[in-house]
Amino acid sequence: MAPAPTPSEPGMREQERDLLHEVADAVGALMEFWGFKRVMGRVWALLYLRGDALSASELCDQLSISSGAASMALAELEHWAVVRRIRKPGDRREYFEAETDIWKMISRVMRERELVQIERALEVFERVREKLRTLPAPGERPRLDDIADRLGKLLDLARVGRGLLVALVQQGRVDLGPLMRFPRSRR
Amino acid sequence: MAPAPTPSEPGMREQERDLLHEVADAVGALMEFWGFKRVMGRVWALLYLRGDALSASELCDQLSISSGAASMALAELEHWAVVRRIRKPGDRREYFEAETDIWKMISRVMRERELVQIERALEVFERVREKLRTLPAPGERPRLDDIADRLGKLLDLARVGRGLLVALVQQGRVDLGPLMRFPRSRR
DNA sequence: TAGAGGTTTCAGAAAGTTTTGAAAGTTCAG
DNA sequence: CTGAACTTTCAAAACTTTCTGAAACCTCTA
Numbered sequence: 449m450a451p452a453p454t455p456s457e458p459g460m461r462e463q464e465r466d467l468l469h470e471v472a473d474a475v476g477a478l479m480e481f482w483g484f485k486r487v488m489g490r491v492w493a494l495l496y497l498r499g500d501a502l503s504a505s506e507l508c509d510q511l512s513i514s515s516g517a518a519s520m521a522l523a524e525l526e527h528w529a530v531v532r533r534i535r536k537p538g539d540r541r542e543y544f545e546a547e548t549d550i551w552k553m554i555s556r557v558m559r560e561r562e563l564v565q566i567e568r569a570l571e572v573f574e575r576v577r578e579k580l581r582t583l584p585a586p587g588e589r590p591r592l593d594d595i596a597d598r599l600g601k602l603l604d605l606a607r608v609g610r611g612l613l614v615a616l617v618q619q620g621r622v623d624l625g626p627l628m629r630f631p632r633s634r635r
Numbered sequence: 636m637a638p639a640p641t642p643s644e645p646g647m648r649e650q651e652r653d654l655l656h657e658v659a660d661a662v663g664a665l666m667e668f669w670g671f672k673r674v675m676g677r678v679w680a681l682l683y684l685r686g687d688a689l690s691a692s693e694l695c696d697q698l699s700i701s702s703g704a705a706s707m708a709l710a711e712l713e714h715w716a717v718v719r720r721i722r723k724p725g726d727r728r729e730y731f732e733a734e735t736d737i738w739k740m741i742s743r744v745m746r747e748r749e750l751v752q753i754e755r756a757l758e759v760f761e762r763v764r765e766k767l768r769t770l771p772a773p774g775e776r777p778r779l780d781d782i783a784d785r786l787g788k789l790l791d792l793a794r795v796g797r798g799l800l801v802a803l804v805q806q807g808r809v810d811l812g813p814l815m816r817f818p819r820s821r822r
Numbered sequence: 823t824a825g826a827g828g829t830t831t832c833a834g835a836a837a838g839t840t841t842t843g844a845a846a847g848t849t850c851a852g
Numbered sequence: 853c854t855g856a857a858c859t860t861t862c863a864a865a866a867c868t869t870t871c872t873g874a875a876a877c878c879t880c881t882a
Contacts (some may be wrong), residue, residue, distance in 0.1 A: 478752065542859080701871065706829065
């Protein structure tokens with residue numbers, strides 16, 4: 449009973465594992481850069497590449513994380529519909545499998561996270577601009593109006609950003625041309 | 636000598652300051668969300684709205700930060716060409732003024748930071764896919780090829796992302812249509 | 823070229839984030 | 853209903869990031 453059947457195969461199991469890890473880490477870095485936890489990216493990538501459903505404990509082994517970390521990462525990934533939880537009949541464990549429609553995942557995050565963020569800022573910009581315009585300021589009108597104008601430029605750009613995001617997420621088709629032609633400030 | 640000249644003007648100076656702060660904080664939140672330090676956003680926003688150049692110590696006062704924090708934030712903002720340092724003749728202090736071309740700032744960050752990030756991931760994906768394909772794996776070929784195929788899908792999408800970024804940053808004009816039609820995997 | 827006024831650096835403090843592991847909670851076969 | 857198998861929760865530990873303030877360092881002017 450030879451544990452390594454062929455000499456031309458020096459730990460190919462290990463090599464495969466290392467290769468998957470490399471990709472998982474790259475995706476983890478990308479996800480972290482995009483504001484998620486690094487583990488989330490690693491978990492998703494491993495599930496995605498393997499193609500079949502893995503149990504939580506297998507993930508803990510493979511990625512060297514604690515059961516707590518796995519549970520939390522999986523819960524969050526599930527919340528974003530990036531991973532699905534499935535049960536195999538006759539097995540008490542839960543298995544996890546990756547959503548494979550990557551664009552669906554990305555656009556959902558854009559819609560629910562980035563868009564909210566930009567809309568929050570837009571509200572502040574609009575409200576403050578209005579207040580700046582109506583603030584009684586004897587002799588200071590011109591200065592305040594200048595500030596309000598610059599704020600307006602910021603507002604315009606934020607609206608362009610929102611438009612872009614909406615277009616990207618809804619139709620998957622964008623033409624920046626018309627959007628880029630927003631009010632040009634003097635100087 | 637009345638300190639508050641008109642009754643119809645209850646601390647309008649303070650009100651103005653608070654309004655600018657609100658915007659600065661909103662921009663700070665946006666910038667933090669985008670992976671920069673919150674202070675950087677606050678500093679830029681204040682300089683931008685005020686319109687004229689401020690000294691470092693004025694910024695410290697206005698934003699309630701230490702001189703160290705101001706110095707570091709300003710250095711980093713300068714590195715991204717988001718703030719310019721200027722000297723007024725006959726004044727020993729340095730003054731800072733905001734770059735007002737916001738799109739220029741954004742596209743520079745996209746080019747130098749996001750693009751690099753995605754290219755780093757692309758290299759890993761490509762290298763690993765090649766290795767997966769050439770790994771000697773008796774009897775395991777079909778499984779490894781499946782993994783390589785899924786990795787290929789990831790690679791395609793990352794290339795689409797890079798294309799988008801490049802288009803956005805270079806011409807300011809994007810058509811997602813052709814880009815979206817990347818190889819469709821079975822199932 | 824001395825020194826006053828200003829800026830940068832950096833070690834340590836504070837704040838924030840992620841991970842661990844053990845206890846509490848669930849679920850299901852028997 | 854019980855208990856073994858599995859999952860979730862959460863307080864504390866580990867780590868990371870950001871901020872402070874004082875010392876070192878510039879840079880002008882007189």
